[in-house]
Amino acid sequence: MFNFIPLLGAQSSTAASQSLLELDGGVKVLIDVGWDEHFTLSKLKSLERHIPSLSIILLTHATTSHLGAFAHCCKNFPLFTQIPIYATTPVISLGRTLLQDIYSSTPLASTVIPQDSLAESSYASGSTRLDPTLQLLLQPPTTGEIAHYFSLIHPLKYSQPHEPLPSAFSPPLNGLKITAYNAGHTLGGTIWHLQHGMESIVHAVDWNQVRENVLGGAAWLDASGGGAEVIEQLRKPTALVCSSRGAEKVSLTGGRKRRDDLLLDTLRATVAKGGTVLIPTDTSARVLELAYLLEQVWRKEHSSSGSDSPFKSTRIYLASKNVGATMRYARSMLEWMDENIAKELEADEATATTKKQHKRTDSKQVGGRDNQPAGKASGPFDFKHIKLLERRKQVDQITSAKGARVILASDASLEWGFSKEVLQKIATDPMNLIILTESYGTLGDVASGEGSLGSLLWSWYQERRDGVALEAGADGQNLEQVHTGGRELHIKSTERVALEGKELLTYQQFLATQRRLQNQVPMGNSATIETAADAIDETSSTSSSSSEESDPERQGKALNTSAAVANLNRNKAGLNKETLGVNVLLRQPGVYDYDVRGKKGRDQMFPFVSKRRRADDFGELIRPDDYLRAEERDDVDGHDMRDGGPNKDNTLGQKRKWGATGWQGEKGEPGSRVTKKRRQHDSSTADQRGMSNGENLTNGHVDSELDELSDTSDLEADDVIDGPSKLVVETHSVEAHLKIAYVDFAGLHDQRSLSMLIPLIQPRKLILVGGTAEETEYLASECRQKLISASSGTAEATQNNIFTPTDGQMVYASVDTNAWTVKLSNALVKRLRWQNVRGLGVVTLMGQLAAAAVDEQQPADNMSQKRQKLVKEDSEESEVDGKSIGKTQPIAPVLDVLPPSMAAATRSVAQPLHVGDLRLADLRKILQSAGHTAEFRGEGTLLIDGLVAVRKTATGKLEVEGGGLGLPDYPARSLEGSFYAVKRKIYDGLAVIAGG
Numbered sequence: 001m002f003n004f005i006p007l008l009g010a011q012s013s014t015a016a017s018q019s020l021l022e023l024d025g026g027v028k029v030l031i032d033v034g035w036d037e038h039f040t041l042s043k044l045k046s047l048e049r050h051i052p053s054l055s056i057i058l059l060t061h062a063t064t065s066h067l068g069a070f071a072h073c074c075k076n077f078p079l080f081t082q083i084p085i086y087a088t089t090p091v092i093s094l095g096r097t098l099l100q101d102i103y104s105s106t107p108l109a110s111t112v113i114p115q116d117s118l119a120e121s122s123y124a125s126g127s128t129r130l131d132p133t134l135q136l137l138l139q140p141p142t143t144g145e146i147a148h149y150f151s152l153i154h155p156l157k158y159s160q161p162h163e164p165l166p167s168a169f170s171p172p173l174n175g176l177k178i179t180a181y182n183a184g185h186t187l188g189g190t191i192w193h194l195q196h197g198m199e200s201i202v203h204a205v206d207w208n209q210v211r212e213n214v215l216g217g218a219a220w221l222d223a224s225g226g227g228a229e230v231i232e233q234l235r236k237p238t239a240l241v242c243s244s245r246g247a248e249k250v251s252l253t254g255g256r257k258r259r260d261d262l263l264l265d266t267l268r269a270t271v272a273k274g275g276t277v278l279i280p281t282d283t284s285a286r287v288l289e290l291a292y293l294l295e296q297v298w299r300k301e302h303s304s305s306g307s308d309s310p311f312k313s314t315r316i317y318l319a320s321k322n323v324g325a326t327m328r329y330a331r332s333m334l335e336w337m338d339e340n341i342a343k344e345l346e347a348d349e350a351t352a353t354t355k356k357q358h359k360r361t362d363s364k365q366v367g368g369r370d371n372q373p374a375g376k377a378s379g380p381f382d383f384k385h386i387k388l389l390e391r392r393k394q395v396d397q398i399t400s401a402k403g404a405r406v407i408l409a410s411d412a413s414l415e416w417g418f419s420k421e422v423l424q425k426i427a428t429d430p431m432n433l434i435i436l437t438e439s440y441g442t443l444g445d446v447a448s449g450e451g452s453l454g455s456l457l458w459s460w461y462q463e464r465r466d467g468v469a470l471e472a473g474a475d476g477q478n479l480e481q482v483h484t485g486g487r488e489l490h491i492k493s494t495e496r497v498a499l500e501g502k503e504l505l506t507y508q509q510f511l512a513t514q515r516r517l518q519n520q521v522p523m524g525n526s527a528t529i530e531t532a533a534d535a536i537d538e539t540s541s542t543s544s545s546s547s548e549e550s551d552p553e554r555q556g557k558a559l560n561t562s563a564a565v566a567n568l569n570r571n572k573a574g575l576n577k578e579t580l581g582v583n584v585l586l587r588q589p590g591v592y593d594y595d596v597r598g599k600k601g602r603d604q605m606f607p608f609v610s611k612r613r614r615a616d617d618f619g620e621l622i623r624p625d626d627y628l629r630a631e632e633r634d635d636v637d638g639h640d641m642r643d644g645g646p647n648k649d650n651t652l653g654q655k656r657k658w659g660a661t662g663w664q665g666e667k668g669e670p671g672s673r674v675t676k677k678r679r680q681h682d683s684s685t686a687d688q689r690g691m692s693n694g695e696n697l698t699n700g701h702v703d704s705e706l707d708e709l710s711d712t713s714d715l716e717a718d719d720v721i722d723g724p725s726k727l728v729v730e731t732h733s734v735e736a737h738l739k740i741a742y743v744d745f746a747g748l749h750d751q752r753s754l755s756m757l758i759p760l761i762q763p764r765k766l767i768l769v770g771g772t773a774e775e776t777e778y779l780a781s782e783c784r785q786k787l788i789s790a791s792s793g794t795a796e797a798t799q800n801n802i803f804t805p806t807d808g809q810m811v812y813a814s815v816d817t818n819a820w821t822v823k824l825s826n827a828l829v830k831r832l833r834w835q836n837v838r839g840l841g842v843v844t845l846m847g848q849l850a851a852a853a854v855d856e857q858q859p860a861d862n863m864s865q866k867r868q869k870l871v872k873e874d875s876e877e878s879e880v881d882g883k884s885i886g887k888t889q890p891i892a893p894v895l896d897v898l899p900p901s902m903a904a905a906t907r908s909v910a911q912p913l914h915v916g917d918l919r920l921a922d923l924r925k926i927l928q929s930a931g932h933t934a935e936f937r938g939e940g941t942l943l944i945d946g947l948v949a950v951r952k953t954a955t956g957k958l959e960v961e962g963g964g965l966g967l968p969d970y971p972a973r974s975l976e977g978s979f980y981a982v983k984r985k986i987y988d989g990l991a992v993i994a995g996g
Contacts, residue, residue: 002199002814007046011773011806015065023196026171031058035068037413037452039108055170059087061186062094063285071099071141074149083167085153090188090336093329094284096150101283101322103140106416107496110140135727156180184208184218185747186285205243205770209753214289216338230760239813240763243770247779251750263743265473271404272310275431280419283320283410298385319389319409319418330381399425414453424491432738438746461740481739489736499724507724582607759786765813766802776804825896837916847895916990926985945978
C-alpha cells in the first residue's frame with residue numbers, strides 16, 4: 001500500500017514543498033518542511049496535524065522551500081524533535097547557516113501570533129479588549145537552538161542504503177530502506193529512494209541533470225554503461241514523485257558555457273558604464289555556483305596583464321548575515337562537489353608546492369593581510385576578489401560609494417535580506433541593473449498580493465511595457481535589458497519593536513495560557529515555551545534528543561494548542577488526580593502520596609518507567625556526541641561552553657524575585673526594555689571576519705576603502721531586541737529607473753530533461769507536484785504520450801497512472817504486483833548456485849510446491865527464549881491423551897526438492913537461460929584485451945578479426961555470424977577458433993543458467 005498526500009506546493013505558484021508518504025502498516029514518511037518567503041502559520045496547519053503519527057522525516061535541499069520551517073517546527077511543535085530526521089551532510093551544514101541567516105535578517109520568520117489565539121488568552125484572563133491590528137511575534141529560535149536542532153539530524157551519504165529507526169510513537173517500519181542519490185540542484189541535494197516490501201518509491205523534487213561548475217548532474221544515468229540507461233536502483237519504480245517546475249522552459253542553446261557567457265556579457269556591459277549590478281540569490285545553495293564563477297573570472301582577468309577588461313576596476317561583494325560560515329562549510333565539503341573542483345584544488349596545491357621549493361629562502365615571509373604563508377594554495381572558495389559583507393553598516397557604505405560594483409545579496413525573493421535594501425538604494429539610477437537568476441510567480445499572484453517583490457519585477461520583465469535596451473555581447477548577439485520606466489516600486493520594511501504597557505500584558509497572558517496548558521495536558525519530553533529572556537533549556541534539549549528515555553505511555557500524544565485552549569475555556573478544568581490515577585506521583589509536582597486502598601491492577605503499585613536502550617545486532621548504539629572534543633562540542637551545541645553553558649536562571653519554571661516582571665534586561669533590571677548591542681563574537685568568529693575582510697586583493701594591494709570599512713564595521717553592530725516584541729511594517733515608495741535582465745541560474749530541470757528521462761525511468765505510477773497548474777498539466781500531457789510509446793500499455797491505462805494532485809488531496813499510488821511469498825526448504829537452498837550479473841545475484845530453481853506448517857520465528861534475546869520455554873512447558877502440561885489443546889499452526893507454501901523420478905523428466909524439457917545485457921562497446925574492449933581485432937562497421941555491427949560479425953537487434957538479442965574462409969593478411973593459426981572465442985566471451989558476460 002502506498003498513499004501520497006502533497007501538503008504544500010502542488011499546482012501552486014509557491015516553491016515550498018511538503019510531502020507525506022503513507023506506507024503499509026501505518027508507516028508515515030514526511031519529506032521536506034518547506035516554507036515560503038511570507039512565513040505564514042497557515043501554511044503549517046496540515047503539517048502540524050500529521051506530526052503525532054510520523055515515523056521519519058527526510059530533507060532534500062538546503063533551501064527555504066525545502067527546510068525553511070524546520071527550526072519553527074522544532075521549537076513550537078513538541079513532538080517534532082522526537083522524530084528521526086535524515087539528510088546529507090551538506091544539507092545539514094548549509095541548512096543551519098540558512099536558517100540562522102533568515103532569523104537574524106527578518107522578524108517575519110518569528111511568525112505573528114494568530115488573533116484567535118490572543119483572543120482566547122484574553123478571554124481566559126477576563127480581558128475582552130484586544131487591538132485587532134496588534135501583531136505580536138513569537139520568540140524566534142536563537143543561534144544556539146538552531147545549531148542544536150540540526151545536530152539531531154542523522155547524516156547520510158550518497159548511494160548507501162540505510163534502515164532508519166522509527167519514532168517512539170510510530171509502528172514498526174518493517175524493513176524500510178532509504179537511499180540518497182545526488183539531485184544536482186544544490187550541494188548535497190537528494191533524490192530519495194524508499195524500498196518498503198514490494199513498493200519502490202522514488203521522490204525526485206527539484207533536480208538538475210546538467211553538469212555545472214560546482215555541482216555534478218543528477219545521478220539518474222549509469223556512467224559505467226555509457227550514460228544511456230537509468231541506474232538499476234531507480235529504474236521502473238512503483239511510483240515516481242517528480243516536480244513539474246520548468247516543464248515549459250526551453251533549454252538555452254549552448255548549455256552551461258552559453259549561460260555563463262551571457263551573465264558575464266551582461267555584467268561587462270553595465271560595469272563598463274560605471275553602473276551597479278545587483279544579483280539577488282539565496283544564501284546557501286545557488287550562491288556557490290555564482291560566487292565560484294565570478295571569482296574564477298576575476299582571477300583570470302587580473303592575471304592577464306595585457307587586457308583592459310572593465311572587471312579589473314570593478315569590485316565584487318557578497319552580502320549575507322552568515323555568509324562567512326557558509327563559505328567555511330563549503331571549503332570543507334569539496335568531495336560533494338563536481339570532480340573538476342577536486343582536480344583544480346590538487347593542481348593549485350601542486351603549483352604552490354613548486355613555488356615553495358623555488359622560494360625556500362622566503363619561507364618566513366607572509367603574504368597579504370590574510371596571514372597565509374607564501375606559496376600556500378588557494379582553494380575554490382578562498383576568495384581573493386569577492387568581499388564578504390555581514391553587517392548592515394557595511395552594505396550601507398558600499399551602496400553609498402561611487403564606482404562600478406557587482407553585489408550578490410540574499411535573498412532571491414527580495415522579501416528579506418540585504419537584497420531588498422540594496423534594491424531600494426540603486427533603483428533610482430538608470431545606469432544600474434538587477435539580474436534575476438530564476439523565474440517567479442505568475443502575474444495573477446502579483447495582482448492578488450501573494451507574490452513577492454521578485455515576482456513583481458519578473459512581471460515587469462515579461463510585460464516589457466517601457467521598452468527594451470539592447471546591448472551587444474562578446475559573440476555579437478544582443479543582450480536584452482528591460483526598462484522600468486519610472487514605475488512606483490513599493491518596498492515593505494519590517495521592524496521588531498519592544499512591547500510596552502498593555503501589549504506586554506497581553507503577551508504575558510498568552511504565555512501564561514500556554515504554561516497552564518503544558519502543565520495540565522500530558523506531553524512526552526517536549527520543549528517548553530520560553531519567556532522573552534529565556535535562554536536554551538538544557539533539560540528539554542537533552543530529553544528531546546533521546547526518545548528512548550521517554551515515558552512510553554505518554555508518547556504519541558501531541559498538543560494541539562488552539563484546540564486545547566478552546567477545550568480548556570469550555571470545560572474550565574484540566575486533568576485531575578482521578579484521571580491521572582497512580583501516575584499523579586510522576587505527572588504532578590509536589591505529590592508524594594497516593595491511596596491504593598480498593599485499587600486494582602496497576603494502581604496498586606508505585607509507577608516505574610524503565611529506560612529503554614536502543615541496540616542493534618552489534619550491541620548498544622553509541623552516541624557520537626558523547627565523544628566530541630571541546631572545540632567540536634562548542635560548534636555542535638551552538639553556544640560557547642567556556643562560559644559555563646547556557647544560562648538556566650531565567651528558564652521557564654524558575655522562580656524570580658518579588659516584583660520582577662516576566663522579562664529582564666541584560667543586567668537583570670526588571671522591566672527594562674531598552675535595546676542592547678549584540679554580544680561580541682568569540683575568537684573564531686573574529687578570525688573569520690578578519691579573513692573575509694582582508695582577502696580582497698586588487699592588483700597586488702589592499703583596497704583602502706575596504707580597510708576603512710573593516711575598521712568601522714567592528715565598532716558598529718546591528719541592534720537586536722531580546723524581549724517580547726511586535727511587528728511593525730512600513731511601506732516605502734521608490735521610483736524605479738534601473739534596468740532588469742534575466743539569466744537562468746536556477747539549476748532546475750527543463751523541458752528536454754523531463755521529456756528524456758521520465759520515459760527512461762519507466763515508472764508504473766507518476767505523481768507530478770512542485771509546479772504551477774499550467775506546468776503540471778503540460779507535463780502530464782507530454783508524459784502520457786511518451787509513456788504510451790515507450791511501453792506496451794494502452795492509452796487509458798497510461799492516463800490512469802499519471803496523477804496531478806492538489807494540496808491535501810490523497811493519491812492511491814500502490815501497484816498490484818501479483819507477488820506471493822514462498823518459503824524454500826533447506827535442502828533446496830543448499831543446491832542453489834548463484835551467478836553475478838552486473839552486481840545482482842541470479843539463480844534459477846525448480847522444485848515441488850507443497851503446503852507445510854510454518855514454525856514460529858525463533859527469538860533472539862534471552863528473555864524471549866525464556867518466555868518461549870515457559871509457553872512450551874505450559875503447552876506440554878495442557879496435552880490430554882496425546883492431543884494438544886490450542887491454536888493450529890499456520891500453513892504456508894514451501895518449495896522443496898523434486899523427487900528423482902520427476903527431476904529426470906523435467907531435465908530434458910528445461911532450456912538454459914541467458915540473463916544479462918551485454919553491450920557491444922563492452923564486448924569490443926573485452927576482445928581487444930584478449931588479442932583480437934574488433935571494430936565497428938556500420939550501425940550496430942561489430943567485426944572481429946575480419947571474419948566474425950556480432951549484431952544486436954532491437955529486442956536485445958545478439959546475433960553472431962562467422963565464415964570459414966581465411967584472409968591472406970592473417971595467419972591461419974590466429975584465425976582458428978575466432979568464432980568460438982567470440983561466443984565464449986559473450987557467455988562470460990552473461991549468466992548462463994541451466995534449466996534443470
